[in-house]
Amino acid sequence: MLSRKAEDYLEAILNITAKKGYTRVKDIALALDVKPSSVVEMLKKLNDMDYVVYRKYDGVILTSKGRELGSVIKDRHDTLKALLEIMQVPERIADKDACIMEHELETKTIEQLKNFVRFVQSAPDYPQWLDHFKTFCETGEHPCKVDKRKKIGSLEQENKLLTQINTD
Helix, strand or coil: CCCCCHHHHHHHHHHHHHCCEEEHHHHHHHHHHHCCHHHHHHHHHHHHCCCCEEEEEEEEECCHHHHHHHHHHHHHHHHHHHHHHHHCCCCHHHHHHHHHHHCCCCCHHHHHHHHHHHHHHHHCCCCCHHHHHHHHHCCCEEEEEEHHHHHHHHHHHHHHHHHHHCCC
């Protein structure tokens, strides 16, 4: 079992390699906001565990084992970030919080969250309840509750009119 920090390194290497085609120590240090010496120390550990191939002047390459685990972590991160953004969490905060949560949740929980995110994102029309949630976040009131009050008021008025018409 790898530490959260080691998983973050694998995810960072995967992301950097996808963007640039290669990964160097300074790229990882910048992405994770750590010192290059800390990166070298972790890369040596990951190299010994067969997650990366690290050569001092050639940079770092994920092994198939490292790519597989890095992809799982990235998928968890992307799922959690998308869920948080659906919930109206600003992107920067959603990204930061997803990074924390990605290491803690059970696989089954992540699967169900992923299903939920895909369900929402694949809706043929923008789901009305998302607009309702946004309104709720802004006002603290559920829009349907307000709509029901309006409907109740109009039903009462309608009944009064019908009663007047019937008595005339």
